[in-house]
Amino acid sequence: MKKLFVATLTSGLLMGATSVASAAETLLMSSWLPPKHPIVASMIKPWIEAVEAESKGELKIRILPKPLGAPPAHFDLAKDGVADLSYGVHGYQPGRFKLTAAVELPFLGDSAEATSVAYWRIYKKHFEQINEHEGAKLLGLMTHGPGVIHNAVRPITTVSDLAGLKIRIGGGVVADVAKSLGVTPIMASATKNYEMLSSGVADGTFLPMESIKSFKLSKLLNHATTLPGGLYNTSFFLVMNPAKFEGLSQANQDAMMRASGENFARIAGQGWDNADAAGRAAMDAAGIKTQKASAAMVKEVRDITKHVEANWIETANGLGVDGKAALYDLRSEIAAQSAK
Numbered sequence: 001m002k003k004l005f006v007a008t009l010t011s012g013l014l015m016g017a018t019s020v021a022s023a024a025e026t027l028l029m030s031s032w033l034p035p036k037h038p039i040v041a042s043m044i045k046p047w048i049e050a051v052e053a054e055s056k057g058e059l060k061i062r063i064l065p066k067p068l069g070a071p072p073a074h075f076d077l078a079k080d081g082v083a084d085l086s087y088g089v090h091g092y093q094p095g096r097f098k099l100t101a102a103v104e105l106p107f108l109g110d111s112a113e114a115t116s117v118a119y120w121r122i123y124k125k126h127f128e129q130i131n132e133h134e135g136a137k138l139l140g141l142m143t144h145g146p147g148v149i150h151n152a153v154r155p156i157t158t159v160s161d162l163a164g165l166k167i168r169i170g171g172g173v174v175a176d177v178a179k180s181l182g183v184t185p186i187m188a189s190a191t192k193n194y195e196m197l198s199s200g201v202a203d204g205t206f207l208p209m210e211s212i213k214s215f216k217l218s219k220l221l222n223h224a225t226t227l228p229g230g231l232y233n234t235s236f237f238l239v240m241n242p243a244k245f246e247g248l249s250q251a252n253q254d255a256m257m258r259a260s261g262e263n264f265a266r267i268a269g270q271g272w273d274n275a276d277a278a279g280r281a282a283m284d285a286a287g288i289k290t291q292k293a294s295a296a297m298v299k300e301v302r303d304i305t306k307h308v309e310a311n312w313i314e315t316a317n318g319l320g321v322d323g324k325a326a327l328y329d330l331r332s333e334i335a336a337q338s339a340k
Contacts, residue, residue, distance in 0.1 A: 089236055
């Protein structure tokens with residue numbers, strides 16, 4: 001009888017341990033960037049740690065070793081339930097997301113943290129009700145650091161210096177900006193930069209400084225020109241399959257959202273600002289000549305691209321959003337965040 005009691009007690013303890021262990025749910029994320037890229041290492045992984053901490057270990061997120069699709073497919077991977085979670089670039093699907101282009105306009109800000117946090121706040125105030133991310137659960141938004149003009153051919157000191165250059169772009173507002181500046185834009189995801197530059201398909205690329213180090217481009221480029229607030233920004237999303245989200249307990253849904261939203265924007269922005277600093281150091285070490293655009297060039301770019309903002313305002317108004325008010329609030333919020 002004593003042996004039977006011990007066996008029963010042991011069995012009960014094991015079942016209890018199994019029950020506790022099974023309480024943790026593992027969500028699968030598709031990632032199209034290598035594990036050491038700053039987006040993964042310095043933005044997604046710290047966010048994952050925040051999710052696990054907020055859920056007290058009940059939610060785990062595993063990044064799959066290989067992407068489940070090409071970079072432009074990642075919104076639909078989560079929407080359709082192929083992956084539980086994914087992240088991506090809005091501009092990789094031209095025409096699908098319209099309001100998100102607000103944060104991609106020229107001269108918005110020099111800090112990814114300030115811009116990303118402001119972006120989330122303006123999304124909640126002005127854009128959320130339009131539901132552009134329909135079909136997926138939006139967890140977060142971010143932008144990269146200020147976009148820079150990089151090329152292997154010549155210094156860029158005036159807009160006319162860009163004429164005829166073949167420039168790799170990522171899509172979104174930067175496509176309109178590139179055309180306005182007189183370059184030949186070649187749309188491709190950031191992962192294609194090395195291949196395009198090394199083969200001569202592209203003469204240069206529009207990227208934040210982070211990407212020169214992250215994609216090992218320093219030996220393929222010779223010149224960089226920066227503009228105050230950036231030539232452009234790129235808008236990113238973090239999304240989850242809605243059925244998977246709804247299947248979580250209310251406590252874990254709340255935990256997921258506490259870790260996401262503005263918290264994710266701040267994590268991501270800080271990670272990108274640090275990566276931009278590391279990218280600039282790598283560019284300097286490689287001997288890439290970096291110069292600030294002159295006041296005359298900045299004015300040229302502003303004049304040539306002002307229609308891009310006007311077009312966005314018209315589009316936003318057509319969707320039921322006060323475009324001027326949204327941009328005013330966005331710039332005001334970026335300025336407030338930058339001053340902190």
